[in-house]
Amino acid sequence: MDEIVKRALEKWPEVPHCFGWLGLDARGQWYLRDASVQACGPFPLCRGERLQHQGLLDFIARNYLHDDKGQWFFQNGPQRVYVELEAAPWVWRVGADAQLVSHTGQRTRAGQAICDEHGRLYIATPLGLGLMHSLDVVVAAQLLEQGVWTAPEPVDDSALPARYRFVRSPQQQGIAGMKKPAG
Numbered sequence: 001m002d003e004i005v006k007r008a009l010e011k012w013p014e015v016p017h018c019f020g021w022l023g024l025d026a027r028g029q030w031y032l033r034d035a036s037v038q039a040c041g042p043f044p045l046c047r048g049e050r051l052q053h054q055g056l057l058d059f060i061a062r063n064y065l066h067d068d069k070g071q072w073f074f075q076n077g078p079q080r081v082y083v084e085l086e087a088a089p090w091v092w093r094v095g096a097d098a099q100l101v102s103h104t105g106q107r108t109r110a111g112q113a114i115c116d117e118h119g120r121l122y123i124a125t126p127l128g129l130g131l132m133h134s135l136d137v138v139v140a141a142q143l144l145e146q147g148v149w150t151a152p153e154p155v156d157d158s159a160l161p162a163r164y165r166f167v168r169s170p171q172q173q174g175i176a177g178m179k180k181p182a183g
Contacts, residue, residue: 028103
């Protein structure tokens with residue numbers, strides 16, 4: 001986490017969290033979702049504006065974290081901006097020596113390969129679960145065939161968040177948690 005962010009947290013510890021305003025798609029691209037986009041529907045159905053400013057993308061990457069509930073967020077100064085995930089918290093590209101490189105630039109090693117009912121390839125790593133970027137699926141398939149990575153385990157997509165402890169929609173989870181009990 002950036003030092004300036006740590007100082008802001010100390011100075012303003014009670015800033016409310018932000019939900020629904022930031023999305024991460026299956027190709028590792030960030031989307032800003034203002035109130036009008038959010039009113040059109042959930043992410044990724046209504047994506048918003050793709051962020052392209054390299055300085056902002058780098059800042060988000062350095063301050064991308066998760067809480068103890070498995071909700072991923074961008075720590076923007078004193079405010080947590082929770083992320084709506086299209087697929088998983090990480091999107092992997094294949095780097096040198098079959099290492100994985102995340103959408104934030106972090107390097108890690110491949111663990112268990114997983115294939116869901118839609119044919120999407122996920123890789124579990126020490127950083128967590130990530131979706132293989134569509135441009136690297138052929139390279140990943142070669143690594144699987146060569147035995148460099150373990151054969152993929154079939155898993156139902158709906159089971160991934162609980163199994164790998166992440167929340168795809170903190171906004172929807174928050175809305176569900178705010179509903180009044182019946183009676």
